[in-house]
Amino acid sequence: MNFLNILDEIEKIDADLTERLSPRRKAIQALTGFGGKVALASLPFALGSMFKKAYGQTSTTSQIVDVLQFALTLEYLEAEFYTRGVSTATFAIPSDAARGALTTIRDHENAHVNFLKSTISSLGATPVAKPTFDFTARGTFPTVFTNYDTFLAVAQAFEDTGVRAYKGQAGNLLGSNAVLTAALNIHSVEARHASHIRQMRKARGASVKPWITSNDTGGIGSAVQAIYNGEELDTQADVKITGIAGMSISAAAATESFDEPLTKNQVLAIVTPFIVA
Amino acid sequence: MKNFKQTEEMAFLNGSEELLDARMQRRSFLKFAGAGAAGMALVAAGCKKDNDNDNGIRLGEGDVGILNYAYALEQLEAAFYTKVAATPNTGLSSAEAALFVDIRDHEIAHREFFKAALKDKAIGSLEVDFSSINFTSRDSILATAKAFEDLGVSAYNGAGRLIENATYLLLAGKIVSVEARHAALIRDLISNGSFADSSVVDSNGLDLSRSPGQVLAIAKTYIKTEISLTGLPNY
Numbered sequence: 001m002n003f004l005n006i007l008d009e010i011e012k013i014d015a016d017l018t019e020r021l022s023p024r025r026k027a028i029q030a031l032t033g034f035g036g037k038v039a040l041a042s043l044p045f046a047l048g049s050m051f052k053k054a055y056g057q058t059s060t061t062s063q064i065v066d067v068l069q070f071a072l073t074l075e076y077l078e079a080e081f082y083t084r085g086v087s088t089a090t091f092a093i094p095s096d097a098a099r100g101a102l103t104t105i106r107d108h109e110n111a112h113v114n115f116l117k118s119t120i121s122s123l124g125a126t127p128v129a130k131p132t133f134d135f136t137a138r139g140t141f142p143t144v145f146t147n148y149d150t151f152l153a154v155a156q157a158f159e160d161t162g163v164r165a166y167k168g169q170a171g172n173l174l175g176s177n178a179v180l181t182a183a184l185n186i187h188s189v190e191a192r193h194a195s196h197i198r199q200m201r202k203a204r205g206a207s208v209k210p211w212i213t214s215n216d217t218g219g220i221g222s223a224v225q226a227i228y229n230g231e232e233l234d235t236q237a238d239v240k241i242t243g244i245a246g247m248s249i250s251a252a253a254a255t256e257s258f259d260e261p262l263t264k265n266q267v268l269a270i271v272t273p274f275i276v277a
Numbered sequence: 278m279k280n281f282k283q284t285e286e287m288a289f290l291n292g293s294e295e296l297l298d299a300r301m302q303r304r305s306f307l308k309f310a311g312a313g314a315a316g317m318a319l320v321a322a323g324c325k326k327d328n329d330n331d332n333g334i335r336l337g338e339g340d341v342g343i344l345n346y347a348y349a350l351e352q353l354e355a356a357f358y359t360k361v362a363a364t365p366n367t368g369l370s371s372a373e374a375a376l377f378v379d380i381r382d383h384e385i386a387h388r389e390f391f392k393a394a395l396k397d398k399a400i401g402s403l404e405v406d407f408s409s410i411n412f413t414s415r416d417s418i419l420a421t422a423k424a425f426e427d428l429g430v431s432a433y434n435g436a437g438r439l440i441e442n443a444t445y446l447l448l449a450g451k452i453v454s455v456e457a458r459h460a461a462l463i464r465d466l467i468s469n470g471s472f473a474d475s476s477v478v479d480s481n482g483l484d485l486s487r488s489p490g491q492v493l494a495i496a497k498t499y500i501k502t503e504i505s506l507t508g509l510p511n512y
Contacts, residue, residue: 100470108473111482167450171443184434185483187450191457192473192484199465209379210462211455237394237448244389253382257390258451 059176065125067169068116070264071183074165075112076130077274078158082106084135085155089145098200105155105193112186119179137273140223152201157224159194160212161262161270163187164227168261191259211256226270230260333503334400340445342509343436345400346489347449348391350432353499354425355384356405361418368415373466380422380459387452394448404501419467426460427477427485428495429453434486439510457484488512 086093086102093099117127135144135154143150166187173180195210201218202208208218215228234241234254241254249257262270336345358381361367362374369377392399411417433453440446461472477485487495490511493504 097469101472104470104473108478108482111480115481115483163454167447167454170437170446170450174441174443174446177438180438181434181486182483184437184450184453185486188430188434188453188457188484189473189478189482191454192461192478194454195458195461196465196472199462209376210458211379211383236390236451237444239390239393241386241390244386244393247385247389249382249386249389253379254386256379257383257386257455258448259454260451261447 059173061123063172064176064179065120065123067172067183068120068123068179069125069128070169070267071166071186072113072116072120072127073131074162074267074271075109075116077133077271078162079106079109079113080130080133081135081154081158082109084145085151089151091146091148091151093148101196101200105196108189108193112189115182115186119182132276133274134276135274137223140273149201149204149206152197152204153220153224155197156194156201156208156218157220157227159190159197161227161267162190163194163259164262165264165267166190167259168263168267170261209256212259213252214255226266230262231255233258233260333505335505335507336400336509337398338508339510340440340442341395341398343439343449343489344391344395344445345398346436346493346509347433347452348388348395348399349403349500349504350429350492350496351384351388351391352403353405353496354429355381355388356403357407357410357421357425357499358384360407360412361422364412366413367418368413369418373415376462377422383455383459403504406499406501409498419463422463423460423467426456426463428487428492429456430460430477431485431487432489432492434484435488435492437486439489439512 120127198208198210206219212231214232242251336342464471
């Protein structure tokens with residue numbers, strides 16, 4: 001069986017195949033050209049997953065529900081965080097503008113919770129219960145509700161995590177138009193929040209921009225480094241962005257131009273310290 | 278429909294020509310060829326009249342079409358911010374101008390990324406129309422930036438469901454959140470606290486999404502080059 005001939009045959013019917021497969025096909029050609037070191041037994045699996053990717057897969061309902069339950073957990077976290085920050089925290093919110101912004105974000109996060117719960121129910125599943133949270137993250141942020149700057153730092157951490165978390169799940173919603181679009185519509189709202197929280201920190205003296213530069217934490221430090229690791233990527237789909245096409249695009253701008261995803265496991269590792277049970 | 282009909286008629290004409298080649302004498306053939314050309318011109322004229330979208334450049338079908346669609350929007354944004362950065366008296370403060378330079382670089386990075394990723398499938402450079410923008414007015418610049426950024430967010434959000442390949446969907450996701458960060462900043466520069474107000478976020482906390490047809494209808498005010506929707510995934 002000549003594996004590459006199969007691709008050639010399919011290409012006669014589907015002229016776009018090379019384009020769909022291009023990166024993987026090159027990789028396979030490289031491997032098979034390299035003395036045929038790939039065990040033949042592994043090829044059917046590679047072929048199957050390759051076609052699944054090339055022709056798109058439709059997510060099953062249980063996959064979609066899994067994504068939504070995961071998102072709901074993150075929204076519970078954010079909703080309770082802002083609710084407590086606006087109502088029971090002991091720090092003084094310094095201005096009406098700041099209080100207004102935090103209230104706006106609180107309302108969005110609560111709306112996300114309700115929206116996700118009803119979407120999960122409409123898919124015939126039971127929404128996960130709200131966990132018990134520890135916003136000090138087991139003592140990492142002891143002043144989260146007594147020091148306004150700590151609160152804003154944790155807020156930034158949550159928003160940037162949320163953006164990366166939704167981004168990482170988009171592919172699992174392929175083929176489910178309504179849920180994918182809703183998830184994308186939440187994703188960009190989290191990014192708007194992140195931008196504003198970063199501006200609030202900037203106004204209080206933090207060295208931070210509305211966008212993420214490399215893997216910089218914006219002065220928060222190592223406690224949140226995992227939330228920013230990977231953001232230093234400056235090559236997208238094999239295209240190097242720094243200095244692209246001879247333009248004066250700095251490495252910093254290149255990394256700011258694209259936000260990166262986090263996997264579910266990476267996100268869970270980040271939020272686990274905030275969850276008691 | 279129009280396209281299909283046109284294709285059918287063309288095929289009919291071509292088929293007739295083949296028959297003629299085989300059966301008719303040279304003199305008669307030349308006569309027919311003249312009539313055939315006239316007929317085809319009439320068909321083409323009919324199409325032009327009935328369907329404006331058949332004019333202008335085509336973005337392509339499937340994911341290529343969507344990537345070219347994104348490329349077109351990024352061209353528009355990059356051209357705008359490039360002009361802002363090149364204008365001496367914009368009325369922007371130095372801090373604001375520095376943020377605008379950042380945004381310009383992000384949009385250029387997006388534009389050049391799509392061009393590089395699309396390779397020979399990339400559309401050409403679009404001609405923009407910024408005659409409605411006053412580049413020496415801070416208000417005009419901010420209002421335009423807000424319109425472009427909110428439009429960009431809604432465009433990527435609305436295009437997600439049309440993308441077939443997970444890699445491209447992720448790339449769109451990597452860009453849309455940066456556009457949303459821009460949008461929030463620009464809105465706050467106009468009115469602090471409007472980063473996600475009810476004009477863009479609904480009661481479920483969801484941002485806007487728009488179909489390619491809706492987006493291009495809005496964007497065409499700023500783009501001289503006519504863009505055809507033919508073949509582009511849409512809804």
